[in-house]
Amino acid sequence: MSDTIQSGPETAASSDTPTASRIRAATTVGSRDVYRDPVLLGMLVVLPAYFVGIWGTMVPDAVVPIHVATAEGTQEIPVAFPELMTALVAPVTGALLVGITGLFLVQRSVDADRRLTVAGFRGVELLVARFAILVAITTCTVGVITAVSLLHLTPDHIGWFVLGLALAAMTYGAIGALVGLVLGRMAGVYILLFAPMLELMLLQWPVEGTEWWVEWHPGHHAIQLILSASFAPDVATDNALWAVIVLILAGVLAMGANMAR
Amino acid sequence: MTSVGRQRAAVATGLRTFLREPTNLGLLVVLPPIVLLAFDLSMDVVADVPGLDVPSAAAELGGALFATAFLAGLLGLFQVVGAADPDRRLIVCGFRPWEMLLARVLTIGLASALVTGIVYVIFLTLSDLTPASHALAIVSLLVAALIYGLIGVLIGAVLNRELVGSLVLVFLADYDAFASLGVIPMDHTAVDYVPLSHPSNLLDSAVHDGTVATADALIAVTYVVGLAVLTLAAVTLRGDSS
Numbered sequence: 417m418s419d420t421i422q423s424g425p426e427t428a429a430s431s432d433t434p435t436a437s438r439i440r441a442a443t444t445v446g447s448r449d450v451y452r453d454p455v456l457l458g459m460l461v462v463l464p465a466y467f468v469g470i471w472g473t474m475v476p477d478a479v480v481p482i483h484v485a486t487a488e489g490t491q492e493i494p495v496a497f498p499e500l501m502t503a504l505v506a507p508v509t510g511a512l513l514v515g516i517t518g519l520f521l522v523q524r525s526v527d528a529d530r531r532l533t534v535a536g537f538r539g540v541e542l543l544v545a546r547f548a549i550l551v552a553i554t555t556c557t558v559g560v561i562t563a564v565s566l567l568h569l570t571p572d573h574i575g576w577f578v579l580g581l582a583l584a585a586m587t588y589g590a591i592g593a594l595v596g597l598v599l600g601r602m603a604g605v606y607i608l609l610f611a612p613m614l615e616l617m618l619l620q621w622p623v624e625g626t627e628w629w630v631e632w633h634p635g636h637h638a639i640q641l642i643l644s645a646s647f648a649p650d651v652a653t654d655n656a657l658w659a660v661i662v663l664i665l666a667g668v669l670a671m672g673a674n675m676a677r
Numbered sequence: 678m679t680s681v682g683r684q685r686a687a688v689a690t691g692l693r694t695f696l697r698e699p700t701n702l703g704l705l706v707v708l709p710p711i712v713l714l715a716f717d718l719s720m721d722v723v724a725d726v727p728g729l730d731v732p733s734a735a736a737e738l739g740g741a742l743f744a745t746a747f748l749a750g751l752l753g754l755f756q757v758v759g760a761a762d763p764d765r766r767l768i769v770c771g772f773r774p775w776e777m778l779l780a781r782v783l784t785i786g787l788a789s790a791l792v793t794g795i796v797y798v799i800f801l802t803l804s805d806l807t808p809a810s811h812a813l814a815i816v817s818l819l820v821a822a823l824i825y826g827l828i829g830v831l832i833g834a835v836l837n838r839e840l841v842g843s844l845v846l847v848f849l850a851d852y853d854a855f856a857s858l859g860v861i862p863m864d865h866t867a868v869d870y871v872p873l874s875h876p877s878n879l880l881d882s883a884v885h886d887g888t889v890a891t892a893d894a895l896i897a898v899t900y901v902v903g904l905a906v907l908t909l910a911a912v913t914l915r916g917d918s919s
Contacts, residue, residue, distance in 0.1 A: 455841050463848050470852065474863045501861070512847055520840040600700035602755050603708060605843045609747055610712050613851045618719035627722065 438537050442545035446525060450549065460553065464509045464560045471505040472498050472568030482622040485640045487650035492624070495647050502569040503646045504617050506561050507639060510585030511612035513557050514550060518592030519604045521546050522674075543593075543674045547667065550589045558582050569646060576645035576656065583659040584638035588612055590666035591634060597673040634662055683772055687780030691756065692787065709744040709792055710799040716740030717803060737804040738880055739858040742821050745796050746873060747850045749789040749822035753829025754842045756781045778912050781830065789822035809887030817883050820897050821876035825850070827904035828872060834911040872900060 450456060478497045483490050529542045558581045562574075571577035588608070595604040612635070619630050620639040630636060637659035644652045695701050720736030764777045797815055801808075808814045829846060836842045849872075855861050857873040868874065875893040882890045 453838075453841075455836065455838065459841050459844050463844055467848050467852065474868070476862055478862075497862075508851075512851065513844065516843055516847060517840065520843070524840075600698060600704070601839060601843075602751050603700050603704040605847065606704060606708055606712075606748060606751055609751075609847045609850055610715060610743075613854065614715050614719045617855075618723050621723050623723075630722065 443548045468564040472502045485652035486648040499569045507584035511588035514585040515588035515592035515608045518589040519596035522593045522596035571646045573645040580642035594670040691784035712744040713740040741800040746821040746825040750825035750829035753826040754833040757833030785826040808884040813883035817880035831908045
C-alpha cells in the first residue's frame, strides 16, 4: 500500500447496485494499493522467508519432549528443536504480517470509505472488501511461509498445517483490523509487535498442564492444530472448528467496531 | 532565527504534534507497562520448560528493555515518515536538513526518556530485584532506546512508508527480542551482534553488579555512532539536503 490517496471506484455505484458488485468494486480499488507497491509485495515474500528461515537455522539440533493434541487426547512426543521452532514461528510470522497489514488496511481506507459511503456503499460491504484483500494477502503469505517451513519441518498432515497457518494469520488479521479501528497506527503496531510473539510463541508453548486462561487466547486452537498436524499421528481436528469459531468472533468484533465508527 | 532557536521551534512543534493525540499519550504511558506485565506472565509460563533457558529476572529485564527500545523505534519511524512533508516545507522556509533530522532525534530522545522513566518505575514495582546501580540501569535503557530510535529513523528515511517500515521494524525487533534475551537457545555467533544484545548485557551488569561491561559499552556506542552516520547519509541521499 503506497501512501497515495485512494481514488473512488471508476464506476458509480448507486444504492440499488447488487451488494456483490459493490464489494467487488471496493476490493478492486483497495487491492490496487497493494499490487502497485512492489516494495510491499517484496516484503510479503522476503520477510517470512527470512524470519522462518533464520529460526530453523539458528537453534540447536536437540530433541525436546512436547505435549501435542491428537485425535486420542494429548500425547508427549519427542521432536527435533528446529522442527518445533519452525512450527511455532510459522504462525507468528503470518500473524505479524497479516495483523499489521490489516491494521493499515483499515486505517488507510478511512477517507476513501467515507467517499464510497456517500456513493452508496454500506459499511459492512467495505469491511468485507478489506477482508477479501486480507484473504488474498494471507494466501500469498501462507504460501511463502509453508514453502520455507518445509526446509526445516515435514508436517505429517500438511493440509491441516496450512489450514492452521491460515487461521492463525486471519485471526490476527481481524484483530489488526479491530485494533486499527480503535487505536492509532503507532499504538496498534506496538501492540501487534508484541502480541503474536508473546501469545503464539511463549504462552502457547506445548507444555503439560497449561493454565486454563491460556486456552482462551485467540491463537490457542490454531497453534494446537498446527502442532497436531506437524507431529501427531492423528490430527485433533476439533481444534480446526474452534479456530474457525474464534476467527468468526474476531471478524464480527471488527465489523461491530466498524459499524460503531 | 538562530540555529538554536530553529531547533527549539522544531522540537517543540514535533512534541506538541505528538502529544496532542490522546492515543499517543496512551502509547507512552499505558502500553509499556502492559508489555512489561505481559512479558512477566509469558515468562512464567515457559520458566519450567525443559530445554529453555530462562535466566533469573529475564522477564522483568527483557520486558523493560524491549518495551522502551521498540517504542523508540516506532517513534523514530513514524516521526520521519509522518513529518517528511512538513519538514520539506520548513527547509524551504530556511531550516537546514541536518537541523530537521536533529530535531526529530531530539524529539524521539525526549519521548524515550519519558518512557524509560515510566518503564523503570514499573520495573522496580514488579521485580524482586533491587538494582545495584539505578543510574547505570537507566542509562542502559536509554542506550537501547537510542539504538532503536535511530534504527526507526533509518528505516523511515530509506523506505519512507509506514506499513513497509513497520513490517521491517517489527520483524527485526521480534527476532532481536528472543536473540538478545537468550530464552530460546541458539548456537550461532550472529546472535551476539543483534542491536539489543549489548544493551541487554549492560542492563544485566548494571542491575546485578552495578558495573559497566566495557566491551559491551564500546560496541553499543559503536552501534549508536554507526547508525547515526547511516541515518545522516540516508537523509542526505533521499534529497532532503537539496
